[in-house]
Amino acid sequence: MMTPQTTSTFPQGFTLKNEALQRRRLRRNRVLANTLLGTMAGITFATHLVEAPGFAVLLLRAGAEAGVVGGLADWFAVTALFRHPLGVPIPHTAIIPNSRERIARTLGVFIEQHFLTPEVVLGKLRALRIGRRFAVWLGRRSTAAGIADTIIQAMPYVIRSLGKRDLLEFANRTLGEQLRRTDITPVLARIVEALTKSGEADVVFDQTLGMAEKMLQENSERIEEIVQQRSRWWIPSAINKRIANAMISGVLEVLQNLREPESEARLKFRESLSDIVEKLQTSPELQDQINAAKNRLLDHADVQAWIGSIWTDLSAVLLQDLESPSSKTREALESVLVLIGQALLSDEAMQKHIDSALERLSLHIVRFRGEIGSFFSDVVMKWDTKALSDRLELLVGSDLQYIRMNGTVVGALVGCLLFLMTQAIS
Numbered sequence: 310m311m312t313p314q315t316t317s318t319f320p321q322g323f324t325l326k327n328e329a330l331q332r333r334r335l336r337r338n339r340v341l342a343n344t345l346l347g348t349m350a351g352i353t354f355a356t357h358l359v360e361a362p363g364f365a366v367l368l369l370r371a372g373a374e375a376g377v378v379g380g381l382a383d384w385f386a387v388t389a390l391f392r393h394p395l396g397v398p399i400p401h402t403a404i405i406p407n408s409r410e411r412i413a414r415t416l417g418v419f420i421e422q423h424f425l426t427p428e429v430v431l432g433k434l435r436a437l438r439i440g441r442r443f444a445v446w447l448g449r450r451s452t453a454a455g456i457a458d459t460i461i462q463a464m465p466y467v468i469r470s471l472g473k474r475d476l477l478e479f480a481n482r483t484l485g486e487q488l489r490r491t492d493i494t495p496v497l498a499r500i501v502e503a504l505t506k507s508g509e510a511d512v513v514f515d516q517t518l519g520m521a522e523k524m525l526q527e528n529s530e531r532i533e534e535i536v537q538q539r540s541r542w543w544i545p546s547a548i549n550k551r552i553a554n555a556m557i558s559g560v561l562e563v564l565q566n567l568r569e570p571e572s573e574a575r576l577k578f579r580e581s582l583s584d585i586v587e588k589l590q591t592s593p594e595l596q597d598q599i600n601a602a603k604n605r606l607l608d609h610a611d612v613q614a615w616i617g618s619i620w621t622d623l624s625a626v627l628l629q630d631l632e633s634p635s636s637k638t639r640e641a642l643e644s645v646l647v648l649i650g651q652a653l654l655s656d657e658a659m660q661k662h663i664d665s666a667l668e669r670l671s672l673h674i675v676r677f678r679g680e681i682g683s684f685f686s687d688v689v690m691k692w693d694t695k696a697l698s699d700r701l702e703l704l705v706g707s708d709l710q711y712i713r714m715n716g717t718v719v720g721a722l723v724g725c726l727l728f729l730m731t732q733a734i735s
Contacts, residue, residue, distance in 0.1 A: 331703050338710035345717045346384065349376035364732075371728035372721040379720020383713045390709075391702045405701060406694045413689035421682030430671045439667055440653070440660030448650025450643075457643040464638075465631055468624050489604050494596040498589035505582045511570070514578060518564050525557055525564075532557060 356362060356370035388394045389402035405412070423429070446452050504513070525532075533553040540549045567574045588595050606612055630638050653659055674681075689697075702709075 328703070331707065334707040335703060335710070338707045338714075342380070342384070342710045342713035342717070345714055346377065346380035349373045349380060349717055349721060353377055368725055368728055372725040375724020375727070376717045376721030379723070380713060380717035382720075383716030387706075387709045387713055391698045391706075403698075405698045409692075409694055409697065410690055413686040416689055417682035417684075417686030420685055421678045425675055425678035425681060427672060427675050430675055431668055434664065434668055434671060438660070438664065440663035443663060444650055444653035444660060446650070448647060448654050450647060453643045453646035453650065456646055457639050460642060461631055461636060461639045465628055468627055488607055492596065492600060493603055494589045494599050497599065498586050501582055501589070502586045505579065505586070511575070514575070515568060518567055522561060522564050525560055529553070529557055 350373075352373035353370060356366050356373065359366050362370070385394050389399075390404050392406070393399060393402045447456075503509075533550055536553040536556070537546060537549045540552075563574075566572055567578075569575060589599075627638065630636050653663075
């Protein structure tokens, strides 16, 4: 029985699915073919032992002899594909081992001209509808869980790598330089405008007024002491206290008035915000002042230390969460992946965009089809010749044994037919 061999030059990944089943089929069919050939040879020998053979024996002998010839011819042909029959180096045998380079070149050209053409590749991609398949795949909870697990396993290494001093200093230099070059006044203008239109500026204003009222009420005694200290010595304390209370009441009354949504003070506040937005957009002097203040703030040592501490604290929190069996980060990541998949599944335009991107990418790859075909040729040429031949025989050998069996049977039938024809003519 033929045993496939492998060497270091043969790819370890080149294996057959259900290899044991292939071996059993090859061994079974080879036994059947040899048995049939041996049966024909046995009949031929037995008929020659018959003295004064009659018509039936001669017919049987003619068929058996032709069957032996047909079986041997097909055995020779099948064997010659993979090795020299009986080990004899007969010309034009061991076809596959001797034609490895030609097979490799032909395979490369075949892949280049019949598989890597724009029509074939684009047709297959469009039939697959990868964008929709990707959305369905990503939208499955099991898929999202697997991707999330993979990312979560890698995140601690990434976080610890990002925490190295050299990398942090590089990030600070790079991001700091970008921030210094960035004009933040358009952003500030949009923020102030959004706060004004959404009414959030009024909320902030009310909160500020509330804080002012609370501070006045909590510090009323301190205000009375200050009035007493700065008053004339001859003014009675009761009068100083009344003055202090009047001041506090007056300020509180002003603050209460400012709380009115349509008060004059509130309207002026809103006008001031609109004016600030306009100046942020049109005043070069104000823009320069704000950007200069921003740069001074970025250069301040305490600010830089604060930014660094933010990353340190955030990293510690993330690492602690990632080590937890019920990681919130993992749950959030899994949910986000599922939502993205579901959003893609309902967005046909985005699916088409993914398909178009893959088509453009495939066209770029097709441009290198000559190099890809040559790559396949080079790889096949490096394979071990005997191992390749044995593997191919294991792959198609069981079917080739049917050729031997058919050749034996057809040869026998042809032999019988020829015998009958010669008997009829004579």
